[in-house]
Amino acid sequence: MKRILFLFVWFLVAGAALACEVTFDPNADVGTGSNTAGPFSIYKDGITATISNGLVSGTQYRVYKGQTITFTSEVGKITKIEFHCVGQDNEQYGPGNFDASVDTYNVLGKIGLWEGSENQVSFTASRGQVRITLIIVTYECGNVLVSPVISPPGGTYYEPIEVSMSCSTTDATIHYTTNGSTPTTASPQYTEPFTLSSDCTVKAVAILDGEVSDVVFANYTFRQANGVASIAEAVSLPDDSVVRFLNPVTVLAQHRNYLFIMDNTGCALVFGDCGQTYNNGDIIPGGFVATKTTYNSEPEFMRPQGMQPAIGNTPVAPEEITADQVDHDLFAHYVHLDNVTISKVDGNNYVLTDEQGNTCAIYFGTMGVSAPADLSATYEIYAIVGSYGKDSPVYQLLPTSLLPLHVPDISLCDLSAITDGTPLTFNHEAIVLYQYKNYLYLKDDCGYGMVYGPIDETYHTGDVIPPGWGGNKTTWAGEPEINQPTGFQPPIGYVMVEPEVIRLFDVGHSTWAHYVMVKDVRIDRENKLLIDRDGNTCPYYPEPSIEVSENEYINILAIVTSYGNVPVYQLMIIDIGYIVPPPPGICCIHDIRDYQKGQVVPFDCPLTVVYQNGINLYVK
Structure with a gap:
């Protein structure tokens, strides 16, 4: 039998950011847009997106039927644009409703992908409105001098603000005035954020090798807000009133730009980027500011400023209700219903039926919970009461959690069938395969899985995690995942974990999250591929930190992972093993001194046992 000695070299797994890529996220990148229909534009890192007529809803960019979205680059030719949409294909709100002005545009499910090489490209919503949750623009790399970006954007503020500046051009310096x-070059050079609390116009340029960019500016105005003692008082004010909440409020639920709060006078929705992440029961200190408006026939507080981290937590229990109680009186309240069934209407719109036969509208996605795959099951639901429609509002449930009833202890192999957003607790042990920072790969008696998020415990391969671990189920890159981990305790034992020996063509859905060994492969660094002797290939990451010749065949210890909306499976390298000839056998036990620590020593002659004590064996 061929004997192989593996000399493993450990290195840190480090991800590399994608170069020449700009992401437009409606939760953060608003530009001149708002939740009122009209033309608007967004500038980011040298790329401008201009919508002829639409709006930003907080979770979506909406491009109305017959209108266009145009991308213009001042940093290099645009080579790819990826739209992530609410709808599928050519269906309502899907990417197939777009027609591109030039080059190639393809649609797969909720993803629209344009590829070409243009400084400007437009998309017309020819067949219907398009609702976009994310846009990724890729452009040709270069070091073109672009104007700096000033953040936050100019506007009216009711709190002191911290102004920062950035420029995507390597080695450019930023000079500014207030x-x-x-x-000019004689103006102060930007080195760190600075605070403003009075009316001011900030102008800035980027400078590189004597070249000066176009001037950008931001006008800041500071005003006083109306102090209110309660939510009820704030709600009673006319629209466009800017209010300062003088007293603490308690969080009911939050997802992205949707924050629902309460005090002892009522409940309310705060909409916009508040700069903080809260959980149910968190107490937000008084002092924050927002603009009161009316949306879908209900009061809403827009453009929050000055929100601070929570100063405590008192969990808020939901109100027990029936479906027929979902109405104006419960708007923005946190509620619970048991033993309900769900049926689809269209898109994310569904109907909920409770055990008494009462019904109400239910809308999935707003609070991060997706519709269940199994519409024949019975569920328990936690939700916020929301509304839609200006003239005749319809009140609906916005689920924050959806739990199937009467489910026995779940296993990792059950995850694919569970609704995204469902909180889970696993009442059995799990074995650690690999942990790095926020990534934890593990297995149980049924399957394999990945947990993503901060965990206070540090684990090693083979550690046994006690029952009670869990988190929220989600789907990422085509595979089930557990995020927001909870209940992870110190290991209670250890078992030996041997990697599965597989071939490159085995890397895929069936081996996802497995701890594997792939033998006799070489690295094609230019194309980021592993190649075996039969010519089979597989993507890999990260780049090994040690030098390996492209003609040198090695062994790879790795985890099978995936990436992309259309999943691509790859190997996340943990170790590299060099293939070396087996050492010669020895007959004299003193010759063991000639071997290096960690080497396998083959004995060609018999050994005689002198004494054994447990795992200690003495021989001659």
Whole structure:
């Protein structure tokens, strides 16, 4: 039998950011847009997106039927644009409703992908409105001098703000003024954020090798807000009133730009990027500011400013209700219903039926919970009461959690069938395969899985995690995942975990999250591929930190992972093993001194046992 000695070299797994890529996220990148229909544009890192007529809803960019979205680059030719949409294909709100002005545009499910090489490209919503949750623009790399970005954007503020500046051009310096004059090389150089609390115009330029970018500016105005003692008082004010909440409020639920709060006078929705992440029961200190408006016939507080981290937590229990109680009186309340069934209407719109036969509308996605795959099951639901429609509002449930009833202890192999957003607790042990930072790969008696998120415990391969671990189920890159981990305790034992020996063509859905060994492969660094002797290939990451010749065949210890909306499976390298000839056998026990620590020593002659004590064996 061929004997192989593996000399493993450990290195840190480090991800590399994608170069020449700009992401437009409606939760953060609003530009001149708002939740009122009209033309608007968004500038980011040298790329401008211009919508002829639409709006930003907080979770979506909406491009109305017959209108266009145009991308213009000042940093390099645009080579790819990826739209992530609410609808499928050519269905309502799907990417198939777009027609591209030039080059190739393809649609797969909720993803629209344009590829070409243009400084400007437009998309017309020819067949219907398109609702977009994310846009990724890729452009040709270069070091074109672009104007700096000033953040936050100019506007009216009711709190002191911290102004920061950035420029995507490598080695460019930023010079700025705060008196409205045009900056030059003699103006102060930006090195760190600064605070503003009075009316001011900030102007800035980027400078590189004597070249000066176009001037950008932001006008800041500071005003006083109306102090209110309670939610009820804030709700009673006319629209466009800017209010300062003087007293603490308690969080009911939050997802992205949707924050539902309460005090002893009522409940309310705060909409917009508040700069904080809260959980149910968190107490937000008084002092924050928002603009009161009316949306879908209900009061809402827009453009929050000055929100601080929670100062405590008192969990809020949901109100027990029936479906017929979902109405104006419960708007923004946190509620619970048991023994309900769900049926689809269209898109994310569904109907909920409770055990008494009462019904109400239910809308999935707003609070991060997806519709269940199994519409024949009975569920328990936690939700916020929301509304839609200006003239005749319809009140609906916005689920924050959806739990199938009467489910026995779940296993990792059950995850695919469970609704995204469902909180889970696993009442059995799990074995650690590999942990790095926020990534934890593990297995149980049924399957394999990945947990993503901060975990206070540090684990090693083979550690046994006690029952009670869990988190929220989600789907990422085509595979089930557990995020927001909870209940992870110190290991209670250890078992030996041997990697599965597989071939490159085995890397795929069936081996996802497995701990594997792939033998006799070489690295094609240019194309980021592993190649075996039969010519089979597989993507890999990260780049090994040690030098390996492209003609040198090695062994790889790895985890099978996936990436992309259309999943691509790859190997996340843990170790590299060099293939070396077996050492010669020895007959004299003193010759063991000639071997290096960690080497396998083959004995060609018999050994005689002198004494054994447990795992200690003495021989001659």
